Amino acid sequence: MIEQYTITTTPKYNFPYPTTDTTFPQHFKQLALHSLQHVQNHSFQLNQHEIQQDNIDAHALQLKLQPLPLKRAYEETAVAAVDTSNIKIGETSTGTLIAVRGATVYKQKRSYRYTRIGPYIFHITENNKKEVYNTLQKTLANPLQEQTHTATPNLQQMPTRIANLLEKWLQTTLTKTAINTLILFDGSLTGGTPETPIVQMKQILETARKNNNTVMAFSKMTNLRFNGYLITEIPLAHKPPYLIETENLKPKPPFVLFGDVYVARLTSGNYAFRLDVDKQVPQQQQIRAIEKLLGNDHLSQSYPETLRLAHILCTFTANEVIAMKHYIARRYGLKIINRPDMHRLLFGPFGKGEGYS
Amino acid sequence: MKLYKKEGNIIQILCFPNETVEKGDYLLIEDTDAGKALIAQVIDTQFASIPGILEELLRSLPDGGETIQGEDFDPLQIAPHITYIQDASLLICKIRATLENEKLSPTSAWLPSRSQSTITKLPIPTLLKLAKVNGKLPITMGTTKDSSPLTIDASSLDGRLNIVTGKKETGKSHMSKLLMLNLISYKATVVVFDLNGEYQSLGMSSDGKRNAYHDKIHVLTPSHNFKIALKQLNLHVLLEILIHALHLPGTSAREFRRIWQSLKERDMLNLHELGEAIRNWHCNQHVRDALFSRYHALVNSGFFTDNIAEATLLEETLCKTKEQGGVIAVNLRNTSTIDRQIVVEYLLGKLVDLLTGYRLKAVFLFAEEAHLYLRETYWDDIVTRMRHFGIFTTFITNQPDTIRENIYRQADNIFLFNFTNEHDLEVVSRAARVDAETVKSIARDLPPHYCLALGKVVRDFPMVVKVRALDVKTMGETRLFFKDMN
Numbered sequence: 001m002i003e004q005y006t007i008t009t010t011p012k013y014n015f016p017y018p019t020t021d022t023t024f025p026q027h028f029k030q031l032a033l034h035s036l037q038h039v040q041n042h043s044f045q046l047n048q049h050e051i052q053q054d055n056i057d058a059h060a061l062q063l064k065l066q067p068l069p070l071k072r073a074y075e076e077t078a079v080a081a082v083d084t085s086n087i088k089i090g091e092t093s094t095g096t097l098i099a100v101r102g103a104t105v106y107k108q109k110r111s112y113r114y115t116r117i118g119p120y121i122f123h124i125t126e127n128n129k130k131e132v133y134n135t136l137q138k139t140l141a142n143p144l145q146e147q148t149h150t151a152t153p154n155l156q157q158m159p160t161r162i163a164n165l166l167e168k169w170l171q172t173t174l175t176k177t178a179i180n181t182l183i184l185f186d187g188s189l190t191g192g193t194p195e196t197p198i199v200q201m202k203q204i205l206e207t208a209r210k211n212n213n214t215v216m217a218f219s220k221m222t223n224l225r226f227n228g229y230l231i232t233e234i235p236l237a238h239k240p241p242y243l244i245e246t247e248n249l250k251p252k253p254p255f256v257l258f259g260d261v262y263v264a265r266l267t268s269g270n271y272a273f274r275l276d277v278d279k280q281v282p283q284q285q286q287i288r289a290i291e292k293l294l295g296n297d298h299l300s301q302s303y304p305e306t307l308r309l310a311h312i313l314c315t316f317t318a319n320e321v322i323a324m325k326h327y328i329a330r331r332y333g334l335k336i337i338n339r340p341d342m343h344r345l346l347f348g349p350f351g352k353g354e355g356y357s
Numbered sequence: 358m359k360l361y362k363k364e365g366n367i368i369q370i371l372c373f374p375n376e377t378v379e380k381g382d383y384l385l386i387e388d389t390d391a392g393k394a395l396i397a398q399v400i401d402t403q404f405a406s407i408p409g410i411l412e413e414l415l416r417s418l419p420d421g422g423e424t425i426q427g428e429d430f431d432p433l434q435i436a437p438h439i440t441y442i443q444d445a446s447l448l449i450c451k452i453r454a455t456l457e458n459e460k461l462s463p464t465s466a467w468l469p470s471r472s473q474s475t476i477t478k479l480p481i482p483t484l485l486k487l488a489k490v491n492g493k494l495p496i497t498m499g500t501t502k503d504s505s506p507l508t509i510d511a512s513s514l515d516g517r518l519n520i521v522t523g524k525k526e527t528g529k530s531h532m533s534k535l536l537m538l539n540l541i542s543y544k545a546t547v548v549v550f551d552l553n554g555e556y557q558s559l560g561m562s563s564d565g566k567r568n569a570y571h572d573k574i575h576v577l578t579p580s581h582n583f584k585i586a587l588k589q590l591n592l593h594v595l596l597e598i599l600i601h602a603l604h605l606p607g608t609s610a611r612e613f614r615r616i617w618q619s620l621k622e623r624d625m626l627n628l629h630e631l632g633e634a635i636r637n638w639h640c641n642q643h644v645r646d647a648l649f650s651r652y653h654a655l656v657n658s659g660f661f662t663d664n665i666a667e668a669t670l671l672e673e674t675l676c677k678t679k680e681q682g683g684v685i686a687v688n689l690r691n692t693s694t695i696d697r698q699i700v701v702e703y704l705l706g707k708l709v710d711l712l713t714g715y716r717l718k719a720v721f722l723f724a725e726e727a728h729l730y731l732r733e734t735y736w737d738d739i740v741t742r743m744r745h746f747g748i749f750t751t752f753i754t755n756q757p758d759t760i761r762e763n764i765y766r767q768a769d770n771i772f773l774f775n776f777t778n779e780h781d782l783e784v785v786s787r788a789a790r791v792d793a794e795t796v797k798s799i800a801r802d803l804p805p806h807y808c809l810a811l812g813k814v815v816r817d818f819p820m821v822v823k824v825r826a827l828d829v830k831t832m833g834e835t836r837l838f839f840k841d842m843n
Contacts (some may be wrong), residue, residue: 321409327438
């Protein structure tokens with residue numbers, strides 16, 4: 001049973017009490033440690049290439065070229081954001097060592113506060129990947145909810161998928177615990193993808209609405225195009241902040257859009273993002289929520305600081321990667337070896353390394 | 358610790374937070390397969406260049422410069438590993454020697470294994486033993502960084518040129534006193550040009566009572582208990598005084614030589630007769646005036662006397678110290694610049710005379726702020742000619758640029774106290790017995806009363822030492838206006 005954050009209400013702050021929901025990290029930790037047990041005394045290949053995965057949405061659409069101007073609303077509202085990060089630490093003879101971490105950042109008044117979970121290190125092999133993924137899915141998704149039967153991802157997809165499970169759990173927890181809050185996600189509000197089952201996204205948004213929260217998702221990259229141009233690159237002679245509405249966005253099954261999609265240019269400068277706002281929220285309320293975001297969070301380059309911090313806090317630095325390698329070497333006696341780079345070996349100075357394509 | 362890089366005789370070692378190593382420490386880099394070890398000294402400590410460290414620091418301060426508050430659930434306890442990596446340091450070390458079969462050789466031509474070498478801190482007593490720093494005539498200078506005593510051999514000062522330097526109030530005079538008292542305990546003759554009168558009380562303990570050295574400390578104050586008669590003087594010594602201290606022109610010096618010969622032949626060498634001879638001498642008026650002005654300078658110095666009984670103290674003292682050792686402190690405290698030069702010219706000339714005639718064995722000369730009384734030509738004389746006669750000089754200064762570069766080049770031992778000024782460190786780093794990096798890096802961080810000993814006394818293993826206290830009455834303290842009010 002997943003516990004909830006205890007909310008202590010004070011006139012000023014409404015931060016989640018830190019001694020909450022340790023059940024999740026405990027499960028995660030056990031699974032992480034269990035997966036690492038089988039890696040003892042292996043040697044592993046160093047690898048610092050982070051697997052990136054884009055959520056590509058390539059449906060035709062229309063844009064209302066008359067922008068919706070925005071005004072800052074200074075009505076005091078809390079802002080919260082969630083993000084997760086994953087990294088492939090290296091390879092062993094049987095699999096991959098990965099690490100995931102998530103962060104939730106809250107902003108109330110002028111203070112930011114964060115909760116960071118992880119890093120969790122997993123040793124994923126062809127043999128244990130199904131077990132690891134299914135166990136995590138069972139643990140992290142609502143156990144009462146009907147399970148979506150997605151195929152077990154391949155080894156290369158595993159870091160992103162595990163990070164996604166963590167992210168969805170953080171999002172669920174946040175929507176349950178926060179009240180009257182603007183909740184910011186990284187990415188889109190698209191369901192039906194292997195990472196985001198429809199049921200899960202639906203439930204997250206429903207819970208958020210019950211607690212009077214408004215969920216918004218910022219995509220740093222989008223594939224949506226209008227007249228051949230990326231929607232975020234369409235120049236408009238209008239002074240920010242403003243939104244551009246999209247129309248006729250019809251995703252192909254199994255994708256379902258749970259948000260109304262906007263192009264948001266929130267500050268001056270040539271920065272615009274795809275912004276999804278919970279579809280079930282009336283449009284006037286959606287716009288009001290974005291205006292509150294403008295009035296309650298610092299926005300630089302059209303991107304909210306709370307979400308930026310969530311991203312920064314969960315991202316792995318090179319120093320942390322070294323520390324994790326140190327931990328694995330110390331705790332599990334792994335001998336770190338460098339497998340020869342075949343590109344370098346075969347092509348000398350013309351071999352740009354294995355990560356080069 | 359892990360061997361990281363070697364460039365020339367500089368070695369870089371990666372050091373982790375649980376290993377405590379400081380500047381000045383010695384490390385033993387042992388390669389058991391090669392059967393050899395490198396002895397390296399840490400000359401600088403830096404943060405190891407860890408990738409991602411800037412991001413790490415920036416991430417902790419995103420909220421307008423204030424640390425962002427939050428909770429970290431770190432179930433695998435990775436955070437200690439992160440700090441462990443973050444706090445790793447890089448030790449910049451200078452290779453001092455190679456140890457092979459218990460023998461030291463000053464080479465760094467081989468490369469120890471990066472993966473197999475073990476690096477440990479080399480205890481100073483072990484190093485001293487290996488380097489054979491201890492000798493038959495021990496002088497305990499103080500304690501090293503690991504609290505072990507540093508004992509040098511007095512013979513490593515014998516026949517050597519030494520420099521004691523550092524900024525004000527770091528302990529230079531104290532160090533000089535320590536060396537002097539130890540030298541006289543081995544019956545050495547020490548002469549010190551005492552510019553501030555701070556060596557007069559070497560024979561007194563801090564409570565004002567006589568100490569064990571009392572009978573060996575002889576204070577000579579020019580014009581008071583230290584005078585000379587013309588009859589005791591050699592013409593060339595007086596001419597040195599007239600030419601170098603009183604700037605007598607060459608033509609006038611020639612006339613003076615004739616006057617001197619004339620008086621000597623008639624056994625009339627005294628101040629009165631010298632004055633009369635100059636007055637009556639058939640020579641150019643300008644020459645006469647020049648000679649007269651110098652004659653009056655000599656008379657007014659009060660350093661010259663016609664009473665032979667008044668002018669015997671120096672030789673008597675030198676005889677005494679020859680037998681049982683002792684310090685002759687020439688008190689130049691209230692002496693004018695010209696008179697100071699006259700006294701120094703005389704004394705150096707006299708010492709050379711005595712040493713040439715083997716009436717003295719050797720003299721350890723301590724010269725404080727020598728640029729204030731030593732003429733230009735004497736610098737080279739002291740390090741070359743006079744050293745062969747048996748004058749072994751120790752220069753003491755807080756202005757290292759007042760000592761010529763060739764003195765640093767030829768210095769055998771340097772006792773270096775703290776300097777923060779780059780220019781000063783640059784000057785000292787010209788010494789031949791040490792590398793510039795060591796001087797600049799270690800001397801800058803020396804606390805007061807800590808000295809970096811360089812040269813033969815430590816067998817070229819630069820050693821940081823906390824100079825031990827002496828039970829000697831302190832003199833030469835600066836007179837303070839607010840002293841009573843504080």
